[in-house]
Amino acid sequence: GAVVSQHPSWVICKSGTSVKIECRSLDFQATTMFWYRQFPKQSLMLMATSNEGSKATYEQGVEKDKFLINHASLTLSTLTVTSAHPEDSSFYICSAGGTGTGQPQHFGDGTRLSIL
Amino acid sequence: DAKTTQPPSMDCAEGRAANLPCNHSTISGNEYVYWYRQIHSQGPQYIIHGLKNNETNEMASLIITEDRKSSTLILPHATLRDTAVYYCIVRVQGSARQLTFGSGTQLTVLP
Numbered sequence: 001g002a003v004v005s006q007h008p009s010w011v012i013c014k015s016g017t018s019v020k021i022e023c024r025s026l027d028f029q030a031t032t033m034f035w036y037r038q039f040p041k042q043s044l045m046l047m048a049t050s051n052e053g054s055k056a057t058y059e060q061g062v063e064k065d066k067f068l069i070n071h072a073s074l075t076l077s078t079l080t081v082t083s084a085h086p087e088d089s090s091f092y093i094c095s096a097g098g099t100g101t102g103q104p105q106h107f108g109d110g111t112r113l114s115i116l
Numbered sequence: 117d118a119k120t121t122q123p124p125s126m127d128c129a130e131g132r133a134a135n136l137p138c139n140h141s142t143i144s145g146n147e148y149v150y151w152y153r154q155i156h157s158q159g160p161q162y163i164i165h166g167l168k169n170n171e172t173n174e175m176a177s178l179i180i181t182e183d184r185k186s187s188t189l190i191l192p193h194a195t196l197r198d199t200a201v202y203y204c205i206v207r208v209q210g211s212a213r214q215l216t217f218g219s220g221t222q223l224t225v226l227p
Contacts, residue, residue, distance in 0.1 A: 004159075036214075036217075043203075043218060043219055043220065044160070045217075046214045046216070049214060093159045093160070095159075095214075098215075104150065104162040104165055105162070106162060107152075107159035107160045107161070107162075108159050109158055109159045110158060112157065
């Protein structure tokens with residue numbers, strides 16, 4: 001079964017709306033989670049690293065004020081796309097795990113965000 | 117993390133073995149080879165990983181060359197549901213770092 005749960009799986013909303021995406025580790029604690037973005041026919045690109053109890057680390061070119069990350073507990077990280085615009089439409093995927101010996105990193109099923 | 121090179125696409129007949137190659141000539145001694153796949157509109161799914169010995173699980177087998185500069189993922193009896201993009205990633209196990217995805221191989225299983 002899934003070890004990383006992501007919600008919602010699909011969001012359609014108007015331009016200017018803020019959208020929150022949740023990522024949960026289901027049967028393990030994750031001090032670090034990762035947020036990726038994937039545009040059509042492209043590979044996954046890391047957006048930011050979410051750290052429990054501290055600020056997220058953003059990749060170059062990713063606006064931290066637009067993509068707010070909160071990792072308030074060891075099993076939950078949230079990504080909020082603030083004032084979303086059509087160019088933010090993408091497939092957002094989170095991952096967790098893989099920091100222990102023998103444990104691979106697991107991914108959520110992704111969130112398809114469509115901004116009208 | 118070491119860079120990997122994979123063919124952009126491959127076809128395989130249903131029921132046949134699918135052999136997906138990956139080159140990682142700059143791999144370091146403490147880096148593992150991981151394989152993931154991504155079915156359309158889903159998150160990546162972990163398949164298998166290994167350091168230097170060949171590995172097998174319920175999904176696939178991983179063959180790593182003796183010099184560790186290349187590996188092959190084998191799906192023994194491909195089905196239509198195995199159609200996906202397959203990613204070969206090299207990474208230090210236990211690292212708190214993210215996975216770096218290349219372009220992967222689009223495997224199409226044909227009926």
